Amino acid sequence: MFYREAGDFKLSYQSDSQTFPIRIDRAGYYLALIVAFAVVPFIINDYWANAILLPFLIYAIAAIGLNILTGYCGQVSLGTGGFMAVGAYACYKLMTSFPEVSMFIHVILAGGITAAVGVLFGLPSLRIKGFYLAVATLAAQFFLVWLFNRVPWFYNYSASGQINAPERDTFGILITGPNATAWATYLFCLIFLVGCAVVARNLTRGKLGRSWMAIRDMDIAAEIIGVNPLTAKLSAFAVSSFFVGISGALFFSVYLGAVEVGEAFGIQKSFLVLFMVIIGGLGSIFGSFAGAAFLVLLPVVLKLVGVDLMGWPTDIVAHFQLVIVGLLIIVFLVLEPHGIAQLWRVTKQKLRLWPFPH
Amino acid sequence: MPDQLIYAMEVTLNGLMAGVLYALVALGFVLIFKASGIFNYAQGVMALFAAMTLVGIMNGQVPFSHLINAIFGTHIHYFGWQVPALLAILLTVVVMVILAWMVQQFIMRHLVGQEPIILFMATIGLAYLLEGVADLMWGSEIKTLDVGLPQGINLWIDETTYGIFGYGFFIDNLDIVATIIAALLVAGLVAFAQFTKQGRAMRAVADDHQAALSVGISLNFIWVLVWSVAGFVALVAGIMWGTKSGVQFSLSLIALKALPVLMLGGFTSIPGAIVGGLIIGVGEKLFEFALGPALGGATENWFAYVLALIFLVFRPQGLFGEKIIERV
Numbered sequence: 180m181f182y183r184e185a186g187d188f189k190l191s192y193q194s195d196s197q198t199f200p201i202r203i204d205r206a207g208y209y210l211a212l213i214v215a216f217a218v219v220p221f222i223i224n225d226y227w228a229n230a231i232l233l234p235f236l237i238y239a240i241a242a243i244g245l246n247i248l249t250g251y252c253g254q255v256s257l258g259t260g261g262f263m264a265v266g267a268y269a270c271y272k273l274m275t276s277f278p279e280v281s282m283f284i285h286v287i288l289a290g291g292i293t294a295a296v297g298v299l300f301g302l303p304s305l306r307i308k309g310f311y312l313a314v315a316t317l318a319a320q321f322f323l324v325w326l327f328n329r330v331p332w333f334y335n336y337s338a339s340g341q342i343n344a345p346e347r348d349t350f351g352i353l354i355t356g357p358n359a360t361a362w363a364t365y366l367f368c369l370i371f372l373v374g375c376a377v378v379a380r381n382l383t384r385g386k387l388g389r390s391w392m393a394i395r396d397m398d399i400a401a402e403i404i405g406v407n408p409l410t411a412k413l414s415a416f417a418v419s420s421f422f423v424g425i426s427g428a429l430f431f432s433v434y435l436g437a438v439e440v441g442e443a444f445g446i447q448k449s450f451l452v453l454f455m456v457i458i459g460g461l462g463s464i465f466g467s468f469a470g471a472a473f474l475v476l477l478p479v480v481l482k483l484v485g486v487d488l489m490g491w492p493t494d495i496v497a498h499f500q501l502v503i504v505g506l507l508i509i510v511f512l513v514l515e516p517h518g519i520a521q522l523w524r525v526t527k528q529k530l531r532l533w534p535f536p537h
Numbered sequence: 538m539p540d541q542l543i544y545a546m547e548v549t550l551n552g553l554m555a556g557v558l559y560a561l562v563a564l565g566f567v568l569i570f571k572a573s574g575i576f577n578y579a580q581g582v583m584a585l586f587a588a589m590t591l592v593g594i595m596n597g598q599v600p601f602s603h604l605i606n607a608i609f610g611t612h613i614h615y616f617g618w619q620v621p622a623l624l625a626i627l628l629t630v631v632v633m634v635i636l637a638w639m640v641q642q643f644i645m646r647h648l649v650g651q652e653p654i655i656l657f658m659a660t661i662g663l664a665y666l667l668e669g670v671a672d673l674m675w676g677s678e679i680k681t682l683d684v685g686l687p688q689g690i691n692l693w694i695d696e697t698t699y700g701i702f703g704y705g706f707f708i709d710n711l712d713i714v715a716t717i718i719a720a721l722l723v724a725g726l727v728a729f730a731q732f733t734k735q736g737r738a739m740r741a742v743a744d745d746h747q748a749a750l751s752v753g754i755s756l757n758f759i760w761v762l763v764w765s766v767a768g769f770v771a772l773v774a775g776i777m778w779g780t781k782s783g784v785q786f787s788l789s790l791i792a793l794k795a796l797p798v799l800m801l802g803g804f805t806s807i808p809g810a811i812v813g814g815l816i817i818g819v820g821e822k823l824f825e826f827a828l829g830p831a832l833g834g835a836t837e838n839w840f841a842y843v844l845a846l847i848f849l850v851f852r853p854q855g856l857f858g859e860k861i862i863e864r865v
Contacts (some may be wrong), residue, residue: 255654307849309653310576310804314796315849318842325838399864446793450661457658491607498672505666512659513647 182530220362228361233434235475236368237426242455242467243379244422250461252415253395254304258316260448261323262420264440265293266427268333271342282349289428290421297420304412327440341439344432355432364433375422380464391415460520469519547706548826554712556818557719562795563810565770570804571743572763575656579664581792586671588775588784590632592682593675594625600674622684633768641761682779715777797845803855817841
């Protein structure tokens with residue numbers, strides 16, 4: 180009744196093919212943007228930025244990236260952590276080599292470098308399929324982490340083997356380093372997230388995205404009807420790695436500030452991002468947001484309830500967190516294998532009739 | 538004979554022994570994958586869970602003692618008895634069978650017919666769940682496991698090789714025992730699959746689910762059986778690795794080590810798991826021996842994966858895997 184498409188007339192092709200064809204959806208989208216850009220920066224504080232908002236924004240970028248590869252193109256990747264590490268180290272090398280250049284350019288260049296590495300590791304996907312490919316991407320994960328650990332050039336020969344983000348700014352506003360303000364880092368990440376989401380959304384409903392989905396649904400059939408698997412798969416790897424690289428660069432430079440590669444970009448990170456994509460919903464941009472929000476909020480909420488409310492020791496709460504995350508994943512897969520995005524679709528379908536039964 | 542060659546021989550032998558242990562973990566994967574098409578990521582955590590349960594039972598630990606203490610404010614930790622190793626192993630087998638039944642009853646049964654990636658994700662969820670439960674049950678500190686397996690340098694090999702080459706090889710007794718047990722286990726599994734009724738049913742299910750159903754084989758039972766056997770294999774692997782390097786979280790990471798083994802050997806082949814394990818074991822030890830110092834060391838972390846990756850580009854189904862035939 181209130182949420183409906185009836186009466187929402189499209190008078191031009193442009194308005195017919197816009198991203199949010201339903202008026203209420205569009206209003207919600209603009210409202211979310213206004214709140215995110217114009218309200219949150221004024222009320223944000225350090226705790227909210229570091230505990231919830233920054234990780235959410237950054238993981239959402241990574242989840243969109245992985246969703247393009249796994250959800251849209253059907254190539255399962257367990258190398259996300261490794262590709263994030265490429266982004267982080269590329270950003271670090273750029274930041275320290277060209278201190279006067281804006282951070283925007285560094286982060287985008289880091290994404291570009293990661294895209295190149297992603298294409299390199301995506302090459303075997305032309306021969307290897309399914310689980311074999313998933314395991315093959317583990318080669319990228321372990322090799323890249325080892326590389327950044329062992330070759331001193333990547334961490335500028337620092338004694339600890341860590342990389343530390345120096346203070347860098349963009350348009351005169353400090354973005355990285357301990358003195359950066361919460362609202363500046365938040366806005367910086369938000370701009371990247373919105374940019375990535377818009378690009379991803381429009382790529383996936385264009386020609387490229389359709390060729391990805393054709394490959395996902397059945398690669399041989401897609402090949403027969405004229406989709407080139409080489410360009411489709413490699414472009415998916417490139418775009419996906421580009422986003423993942425951006426999120427890795429932001430994760431290191433803006434969020435953590437100091438990184439030890441095995442700890443920050445280990446295999447656990449790959450699984451975490453994959454969980455976000457699966458719980459959120461494969462093949463859905465909204466799902467990437469929902470999955471990232473869910474898995475970022477879950478530990479925070481559990482810690483609030485377990486440690487602060489119940490007064491349990493932290494190690495037991497940490498173990499409980501494992502149990503609950505595991506259980507949630509299983510329950511989600513059993514009840515709704517298509518993730519939160521599908522729940523959202525079903526809800527919208529029901530909303531069309533609500534509050535009338537027919 | 539030049540020294541380098543003798544060292545390489547020793548490294549090769551040690552690699553073979555390590556390879557057997559990899560193969561042991563890979564075996565658990567192959568069993569479940571063949572019978573149900575599920576790629577069971579939780580196999581490594583199952584090994585950890587089995588080893589922790591074994592240690593807990595042997596030491597007479599109270600399960601969930603930390604949790605109970607935290608909720609009720611009590612201070613219980615041990616029952617105060619010691620269980621002999623053999624009995625404890627039997628009890629652990631019972632626990633693993635119950636676990637298998639629960640996995641089938643509460644998880645896999647509801648996911649029949651889903652896409653493989655969904656099943657795979659479910660087993661990752663299972664891995665998290667099991668790890669959390671194991672930590673809650675038995676505590677997360679590093680434990681030592683001693684079921685009476687011999688350990689330390691094998692003097693006989695040391696002396697014999699010293700007599701031949703003038704240099705004594707260092708081979709751990711535990712590795713030799715592990716090799717023998719692994720060989721027995723594989724022989725036992727093959728015999729089970731070939732000559733028993735349940736084993737035949739298992740192979741039938743692996744071949745064709747619907748045909749197996751139509752001749753009256755209970756899929757549910759077979760899957761519980763397969764998960765139990767995989768649990769048993771996990772227990773054996775857990776005992777070996779646990780004795781070698783202590784029962785701790787890193788034990789579950791051997792699952793990741795078993796993946797390239799699987800890729801090399803093919804996901805559906807038991808001999809493939811063994812041969813793949815040996816190739817990976819020898820390959821990574823020799824590579825580290827030959828090029829490790831030049832590359833900065835710790836190449837074992839990635840060598841197996843890269844080897845498997847390069848190998849797969851030329852033979853996408855692995856050494857012994859069934860040929861992948863694609864139809865539209």
